Amino acid sequence: MSRLGDAVGLAQTWLFEAAVQPALYWLDLASLSDLAYESLEWLIWGALEIAVLYAILRPLEAHFPAERWRDRRLVGTDVLYTFLHRLGIVPLAFFFLLTPVVDWTEGTLRLAGFRPFNLEEALPWVATSPLAAFLLYLVVLDLSDYWRHRLQHRFEWWWSLHALHHSQRKMSFWTDNRNHLLDDMIGSLWFAGIALAIGVPPGQFLLIVIATRMLESFSHANVRIRFGSIGERLLVSPHYHRRHHAIGFGHEGPSRGCNFAVLLPVWDVIFRTADFTRRFDPTGIRDQLAGARYGERFLEQQWLGLRRLACALRPRQSAGSQSTSAA
Amino acid sequence: MVRLLGALILGGAACTAHAEIAVVLNSQDASVSVINKSSYAELRRIPVGKEPHHLMRTPEGSELIVASSAGNELLFLDASTGDVKRRLPNISDPYQIGFSPNRKWFVVNALRLNRVDIYAADGFRLVKRIPLRSTPSHMAFNRASTHVFVTLQESDELAAIDLARAEIDWRMPVGRQPAGIWMTPDDKHLLIGVMGRGHVEVVDWRARRSVKQLETAQGAHNFQTLGDRRHVLVSNRAANSISVIDQETLTVVDTFPVPGGPDDMEVTADGRELWVTNRWARSVSVVDLATHKVVRKISVGRSPHGIFFVNAARE
Structure with a gap:
C-alpha cells in the first residue's frame, strides 16, 4: 500500500506541476492550488479504482453472473455515472457549492461561541492510533449511511430521487454511482456533515471513502457470490445487496425495503431490516413491470427524477413510484 | 571485535540520544514528521490535530507550538524531542500564529473563518476576535509591537491591526493573492x-x-532569513525556485531551483544548509547554500508545510 501510495504521490506531483498549476495561474486562481492538488489525488485514486474494479469484477461478471443478459446495452449509462463520480467531477462541483455554506455556518457559530463536537477530544486514544481511528470512523460513518439509506426509502420525496438507483434492471458493478445528482448532493452533505461533525482527519477520510466505494461497487456486481452464513452477517456481499435491489422485496414492506446496510449488515440485524434469504432475484422496481419509465440515458433519467420529485412534493397528487412499489 | 561492536552500539545510542531534530508539518496528513538532522532520516511520524500548517517556538524556547487549524487547537511539542507535551483546545482555526516581539500578544490568523484573534500571550486569554475578510494568511510585527500586519489572500490586501486597541488601523491593496x-x-x-x-x-x-x-518568479510565497541580517530568501512555489533578496538595496541578487513546490524554509545556524518543504512532492529538500544545489531529499507526509529546527538562523 505504501509503494502504491508513493506512486500515486509521484503521479500527483507530475500532473499538478505539468498541467494543473499552470492552468490555475493562467486563470488567476492560484489560491485554489491546495484544493486542486488535493483533488488530484482523489482523481488518481478514482481512476485506479475503476481500473482495478474492471480488471477483477468484469471477468467475474462474465463467468459467474447472478443473471445472464442478452446484452449490456443499459449498462453504458451507469459507466458514465461512475466516471463522473470516481474521477471527481461531481464531488468537486458539490465541494464548490457546499464549502462556502459550511464555512459561513462554522464561522458564524464559532463567533457565537459554539464549537463542533470532535471525536478525538472525546476519545483521546483515537488521535494516537491511526488504525483504531480508521475503524471507529468507518463504523460511525457506516451507521450514519445505514440511516440515510433508510430515509431515502422512507420519505416519498427522497425515494422519488433514489428510485433512479433502483431502476437498473441490469445491475452491475457500475451501478453504485447511478444516482440522481440531487440525491447525490444530499448524500454528500449527509456524509461530509457527519464526517465533519465527528472530526474525521483528511487522510482517514480518503481511505474510508476508497474502502467504502470499492466494497459498494463489489456489492452491486452481477456475480453469484455469497460470503457464507457467518460472512453474510459480517460484510455486505453481492448476494446480500442484490436482495435490497430485488423486485418485490428490496423496496417494499413495513420498512419499505430490506438490507439497507452499506458495509456492515449488523445494522440491518439490530434494526430488524435484514433478509438473508438465499436467492439471486432480478433487480428493479415493481412498477417498471407495469410500464413505469425511469429513463435510459443520463439526462432523461435526471429529468424524470425531477418530475417525480415535483409529483412527490405536490400535496394532493399521488406520489409516483413509491406508492406503487411500497404497496 | 566484541568491544568494537559494543562501542559502536553505545556510540550510536549516544548519537541518537543527542540527535538534533527537524520538525515538519504534514498538513494533509494531520501529522508531524520528526527528522534526525544529522542522518536526514525520518525518526517518527506523530499524529496531531487536523491541518497543521504553521509552527513556532514559545518565547522561552523550550517548546514548539504547532497550530492545528482544522483541529482548532495548539499542540505544544518538546523542541528537542518532538514529543507532544500538552494540547490547548479552543483556539479556533489557527492557520498562522505569532507572538509579538514584546511577548505581550499572541495572534492567530483564522484563514478559513476570515478572522484574526488577539490573545494575551500570558495564559492565552482571548482579548478580541476581529472579523477580517478575506482569508487572513500570514503575519509580521513591527519592532515596537504596536502593530501586526496581516496579508489577506483573497481580497489582495495588507491589513494593519493596532494591538493595544485590538482594532484594524488601516488596509491597502498589495497585489494578487498576497501570502x-x-x-x-x-x-x-x-x-x-x-x-x-x-x-x-x-x-x-x-x-x-x-x-x-x-x-522573483511565479508563486512568490514565503520568507526566511539567511541569518546575516542582510539577506532574506523567498520561495517561488509555482516556479520551483528560491530567490535571494538583499534587504539593504532591496534587490533580488540570486535565484536557484528547488523542485516540488518550495514552501516554508529553515536555514541551519552555520548557514550551510537550507531545508525546504516541497508542498507538492511529499518531501523536504536540503540545499547546499554554497553551491545552491539540492543535495538531499527526505520523504515526509502529504503536503508538508511548516518546518522548524532549534539551531536555525534567526535574525
Missing part, C-alpha cells in the same frame, strides 16, 4: 510575497504605500 510577509531588520519595510503575480511587494508601512516591486 508571506516579512519585516526588514531596519523595521522600515514590509516584504510581501505576491503569489498570484510572482513578485515581492515592498511596502513602507509607516507611509502606507508600496515603494517597489521585486520580480
Whole structure:
C-alpha cells in the first residue's frame, strides 16, 4: 500500500506541476492550488479504482453472473455515472457549492461561541492510533449511511430521487454511482456533515471513502457470490445487496425495503431490516413491470427524477413510484 | 571485535540520544514528521490535530507550538524531542500564529473563518476576535509591537491591526493573492510575497504605500532569513525556485531551483544548509547554500508545510 501510495504521490506531483498549476495561474486562481492538488489525488485514486474494479469484477461478471443478459446495452449509462463520480467531477462541483455554506455556518457559530463536537477530544486514544481511528470512523460513518439509506426509502420525496438507483434492471458493478445528482448532493452533505461533525482527519477520510466505494461497487456486481452464513452477517456481499435491489422485496414492506446496510449488515440485524434469504432475484422496481419509465440515458433519467420529485412534493397528487412499489 | 561492536552500539545510542531534530508539518496528513538532522532520516511520524500548517517556538524556547487549524487547537511539542507535551483546545482555526516581539500578544490568523484573534500571550486569554475578510494568511510585527500586519489572500490586501486597541488601523491593496510577509531588520519595510503575480511587494508601512516591486518568479510565497541580517530568501512555489533578496538595496541578487513546490524554509545556524518543504512532492529538500544545489531529499507526509529546527538562523 505504501509503494502504491508513493506512486500515486509521484503521479500527483507530475500532473499538478505539468498541467494543473499552470492552468490555475493562467486563470488567476492560484489560491485554489491546495484544493486542486488535493483533488488530484482523489482523481488518481478514482481512476485506479475503476481500473482495478474492471480488471477483477468484469471477468467475474462474465463467468459467474447472478443473471445472464442478452446484452449490456443499459449498462453504458451507469459507466458514465461512475466516471463522473470516481474521477471527481461531481464531488468537486458539490465541494464548490457546499464549502462556502459550511464555512459561513462554522464561522458564524464559532463567533457565537459554539464549537463542533470532535471525536478525538472525546476519545483521546483515537488521535494516537491511526488504525483504531480508521475503524471507529468507518463504523460511525457506516451507521450514519445505514440511516440515510433508510430515509431515502422512507420519505416519498427522497425515494422519488433514489428510485433512479433502483431502476437498473441490469445491475452491475457500475451501478453504485447511478444516482440522481440531487440525491447525490444530499448524500454528500449527509456524509461530509457527519464526517465533519465527528472530526474525521483528511487522510482517514480518503481511505474510508476508497474502502467504502470499492466494497459498494463489489456489492452491486452481477456475480453469484455469497460470503457464507457467518460472512453474510459480517460484510455486505453481492448476494446480500442484490436482495435490497430485488423486485418485490428490496423496496417494499413495513420498512419499505430490506438490507439497507452499506458495509456492515449488523445494522440491518439490530434494526430488524435484514433478509438473508438465499436467492439471486432480478433487480428493479415493481412498477417498471407495469410500464413505469425511469429513463435510459443520463439526462432523461435526471429529468424524470425531477418530475417525480415535483409529483412527490405536490400535496394532493399521488406520489409516483413509491406508492406503487411500497404497496 | 566484541568491544568494537559494543562501542559502536553505545556510540550510536549516544548519537541518537543527542540527535538534533527537524520538525515538519504534514498538513494533509494531520501529522508531524520528526527528522534526525544529522542522518536526514525520518525518526517518527506523530499524529496531531487536523491541518497543521504553521509552527513556532514559545518565547522561552523550550517548546514548539504547532497550530492545528482544522483541529482548532495548539499542540505544544518538546523542541528537542518532538514529543507532544500538552494540547490547548479552543483556539479556533489557527492557520498562522505569532507572538509579538514584546511577548505581550499572541495572534492567530483564522484563514478559513476570515478572522484574526488577539490573545494575551500570558495564559492565552482571548482579548478580541476581529472579523477580517478575506482569508487572513500570514503575519509580521513591527519592532515596537504596536502593530501586526496581516496579508489577506483573497481580497489582495495588507491589513494593519493596532494591538493595544485590538482594532484594524488601516488596509491597502498589495497585489494578487498576497501570502508571506516579512519585516526588514531596519523595521522600515514590509516584504510581501505576491503569489498570484510572482513578485515581492515592498511596502513602507509607516507611509502606507508600496515603494517597489521585486520580480522573483511565479508563486512568490514565503520568507526566511539567511541569518546575516542582510539577506532574506523567498520561495517561488509555482516556479520551483528560491530567490535571494538583499534587504539593504532591496534587490533580488540570486535565484536557484528547488523542485516540488518550495514552501516554508529553515536555514541551519552555520548557514550551510537550507531545508525546504516541497508542498507538492511529499518531501523536504536540503540545499547546499554554497553551491545552491539540492543535495538531499527526505520523504515526509502529504503536503508538508511548516518546518522548524532549534539551531536555525534567526535574525
